[in-house]
Each structure stands twice: as structure tokens, then as C-alpha cells.
Amino acid sequence: MSLHHVSGYPFALGVCVVLLLALGWLLRSQRLREKYAVVWVVLVLGLVVLGFVPQITLWFGHVTGVTTPVNLVFILALLALLGVCIQLSLAVSRLEETVRTVAEEVALLRLEVEQRDAIREAERDARDRDPGPSALR
Amino acid sequence: MPPRAPVRLLVVVPAWNEEATLPGVLAELRAALPQADVLVVDDGSTDATAAVARSAGVQVAVLPVNLGVGAALRTGFRHARRASYDVLVQVDADGQHDPAQVPVLLTGLTDGADLVVGARGRGDDAKPGHGPRRWAMAVLSLVLSRVAGTRLTDTTSGFRAFNARAIELFAQSFPAEYLGDTVEALVVAARGGLVVREVPVTMRARLGGEASTGPWRSTVFLTRALTALGFALTRPRTRPSSPPPDLLDIVPAAPQPLETEPLTAEPLTPEPLTPEPLTPEPRKATR
Numbered sequence: 570m571s572l573h574h575v576s577g578y579p580f581a582l583g584v585c586v587v588l589l590l591a592l593g594w595l596l597r598s599q600r601l602r603e604k605y606a607v608v609w610v611v612l613v614l615g616l617v618v619l620g621f622v623p624q625i626t627l628w629f630g631h632v633t634g635v636t637t638p639v640n641l642v643f644i645l646a647l648l649a650l651l652g653v654c655i656q657l658s659l660a661v662s663r664l665e666e667t668v669r670t671v672a673e674e675v676a677l678l679r680l681e682v683e684q685r686d687a688i689r690e691a692e693r694d695a696r697d698r699d700p701g702p703s704a705l706r
Numbered sequence: 707m708p709p710r711a712p713v714r715l716l717v718v719v720p721a722w723n724e725e726a727t728l729p730g731v732l733a734e735l736r737a738a739l740p741q742a743d744v745l746v747v748d749d750g751s752t753d754a755t756a757a758v759a760r761s762a763g764v765q766v767a768v769l770p771v772n773l774g775v776g777a778a779l780r781t782g783f784r785h786a787r788r789a790s791y792d793v794l795v796q797v798d799a800d801g802q803h804d805p806a807q808v809p810v811l812l813t814g815l816t817d818g819a820d821l822v823v824g825a826r827g828r829g830d831d832a833k834p835g836h837g838p839r840r841w842a843m844a845v846l847s848l849v850l851s852r853v854a855g856t857r858l859t860d861t862t863s864g865f866r867a868f869n870a871r872a873i874e875l876f877a878q879s880f881p882a883e884y885l886g887d888t889v890e891a892l893v894v895a896a897r898g899g900l901v902v903r904e905v906p907v908t909m910r911a912r913l914g915g916e917a918s919t920g921p922w923r924s925t926v927f928l929t930r931a932l933t934a935l936g937f938a939l940t941r942p943r944t945r946p947s948s949p950p951p952d953l954l955d956i957v958p959a960a961p962q963p964l965e966t967e968p969l970t971a972e973p974l975t976p977e978p979l980t981p982e983p984l985t986p987e988p989r990k991a992t993r
Contacts, residue, residue, distance in 0.1 A: 666882075668773075672770050672773055673773075673781040673784060676747065676769045676781050677785055679767070679768060680745075680766065680768075
């Protein structure tokens with residue numbers, strides 16, 4: 570029984586604080602772009618709110634018919650993570666398409682440069698062999 | 707009536723680590739289609755594919771990373787559009803496609819198609835597989851025949867010819883996914899309003915590389931093929947942004963190697979010293 574005197578909320582809040590600090594540090598060192606950090610910050614802040622006002626979870630559990638409120642939190646967390654995963658998949662797909670287009674352009678540009686170089690070299694060779702036409706110009 | 711510009715034909719050879727078979731294919735292409743430009747798209751090869759192609763004297767576009775056949779082909783389509791080629795022919799680098807059969811493909815374009823698929827005949831060395839793989843082929847043929855409104859028997863053949871309308875469509879978007887270069891491209895073409903046609907050609911057994919075989923891989927093929935087809939059919943349509951070109955009747959006939967090139971009949975007369983009279987004749991912009 571004595572173990573029940575310790576509340577779980579300070580621990581949860583501590584984790585949230587650590588997460589926020591970690592996110593802030595990643596943002597500051599420019600390893601994480603804001604648009605991807607936003608969703609995490611919002612999730613962490615939501616968790617903080619639930620930590621301070623657990624009545625929200627209880628009330629929401631009654632409303633949705635979930636008997637154990639903590640299960641509701643788990644479900645919401647899973648859904649949130651799922652959403653983030655899908656968002657990341659979308660971002661990766663977009664990136665792939667971008668990389669593909671850029672790579673194709675690079676290949677074609679390189680081809681163009683090579684062709685231009687070849688033409689220039691041929692012109693130079695022709696001039697070296699027969700300086701007549703260029704002298705007339 | 708002014709003489710029509712010669713048809714500019716680009717052969718695109720997507721190649722990924724094909725240094726062994728590529729030189730033979732390129733030599734055959736030169737022999738069979740002396741009037742065509744050849745573009746090898748090196749799809750991030752780790753072997754000497756690009757070097758081998760360069761030494762054969764063809765144009766080489768090197769993709770910096772391996773992106774798959776779809777990207778290699780779209781590179782070809784983009785190049786063809788930028789350099790305003792009239793016809794693009796796709797030939798695999800593994801020697802499976804006989805360059806001597808390209809004129810057969812081109813007959814499909816002259817008959818009014820925008821996209822021509824070279825289909826393996828029944829007696830060919832290149833057999834389309836067994837078991838689930840064959841069933842998948844049958845289903846693909848059935849569905850794609852209905853989508854394209856023409857009878858298609860070999861929907862995964864990569865031996866194809868495209869006119870400027872098809873080039874325009876595929877330069878914008880060429881499907882990159884699994885089977886995108888074959889199955890999905892047909893769906894995109896048909897739904898984009900292009901006329902698709904199949905022409906029987908003879909094909910050879912590939913000179914290098916391996917076709918995926920075995921019951922497990924065949925089943926995987928079946929599943930993925932049907933998935934790819936399903937998604938392709940539910941996707942929104944894209945249409946070529948340019949109107950159909952008036953080029954269908956001037957696709958080159960089968961090449962006659964001994965004949966002198968009739969299309970470059972510009973007589974080599976010296977430039978007249980007097981400038982041309984400045985007549986306000988309406989002239990088409992050449993660039």
C-alpha cells in the first residue's frame with residue numbers, strides 16, 4: 570500500500586520536460602526542421618496538460634466509454650504516432666520524387682556540358698589545323 | 707510545299723551494370739539504325755557501363771545514383787522533349803531486343819499509334835515464364851487490353867516506340883514504381899488519351915542478367931503486378947499538354963544501309979557573298 574503514495578505524474582512531467590529540452594536542443598543545432606518538430610512539441614504539451622489536469626482523461630474516458638482512462642491515453646498516443654509515421658512516409662515519398670527529378674536533371678546537364686565541351690574542342694582543333702577562316706573574320 | 711524536316715529518332719537504352727552486353731547492343735543499333743541518335747542512360751552503374759557506352763560514341767547521361775528503370779526512361783523522355791525528337795524508341799541493354807526489329811516497331815507509329823509495344827511472338831526464345839507468373843501475365847494482358855482498347859499480349863515488354871505526343875506525356879511524368887515502366891506506363895498512356903498498339907516482334911533470350919523465376923518470386927510478382935495495376939487504374943488521368951503532332955506519316959521506313967542518306971540532301975554550295983534580299987517573307991522560327 571505504501572507504494573501508492575507516490576504519484577506517477579511528476580515522472581511523466583519530467584519526461585516531458587526532458588523531451589522538450591531535447592527537441593529545443595535539436596532545433597537550436599539545426600538538426601531538426603521546425604515543421605517536423607511542431608508535431609512533437611504539440612504532443613508533449615498535450616501530455617503536460619493531461620499530467621496537470623488528469624480529470625480531463627477521466628471525463629473523456631466516460632464520454633467515449635473507455636473503462637480504464639489510461640487505455641484511452643494509450644490509444645490516443647498510438648493514433649498520434651501512426652499519424653506522425655504517415656506524415657513522415659509522405660515526406661519521404663516527396664523527397665524521393667525530388668531526388669529523382671534532380672538526379673535526372675543533373676544527368677542531362679552533364680550530358681549537355683560534355684557535348685558542348687566536345688564541340689568546343691573540335692572547333693579549337695579545326696582552328697589549329699587551318700587558321701584561314703578565323704583570320705578572315 | 708516545303709520539304710518536310712527529317713524525322714529525328716532517339717533510341718534510349720536504360721542500362722544498369724550492363725558493361726558486358728552494352729557494346730554488342732550499341733554496335734547492332736548503329737548497324738540497324740544509322741540515322742538514329744542513341745542515348746544510353748546509365749542508372750548509377752557501379753561498373754564501366756558509362757565508359758563502354760562513351761567509347762561506342764553514343765550520348766551518355768549518367769544518373770548519379772541508382773534510381774530504377776523508370777527514372778532512367780524519364781531522363782530519356784526529358785532529353786527527347788528538350789532536343790525535340792519526333793520518335794523515341796526504348797531498347798533494353800541486355801540484348802533481349804533485336805535492334806533490327808525497331809523498324810517493325812515504327813510501322814506501328816506510322817499506322818497511327820502513339821505508343822507501340824513490341825510483343826514477343828509465341829515461338830520466341832524469350833518466354834514469359836510459368837505458373838503464377840504466367841497467370842499474372844494473362845490477367846495483365848486481359849485488363850490492359852480493355853484499358854487500352856486494343857489487344858495486348860505482352861504487357862511487360864520493354865521494347866517500345868513513342869511519338870512526340872507520348873514523349874510529351876512521359877517527360878512530365880513517367881511512373882517510377884514497381885512495373886511502372888511497363889504496366890503502369892500503359893495505363894497512363896491509355897488514360898492520357900494516347901493510342902496504344904502492339905506489334906509482334908521476334909525477341910532473343912537475354913544475353914546477361916537473370917529473369918526472376920521460382921514459385922515464390924513468381925507469386926510475389928503476381929501480387930505486386932496486380933497491386934500496381936490496381937493503383938494505376940484508380941489514379942487521376944494526366945493528359946499530354948501539347949496537341950498531337952502532325953508527324954505520323956513520316957516515320958522512317960526500314961533502313962537501307964547501302965543507300966546514301968536522302969534526308970540530308972543539303973547541297974554543299976558556297977555561301978553567296980551578297981546578302982539575301984530582305985523580303986518580309988513570313989518564316990517559321992527555327993529556334
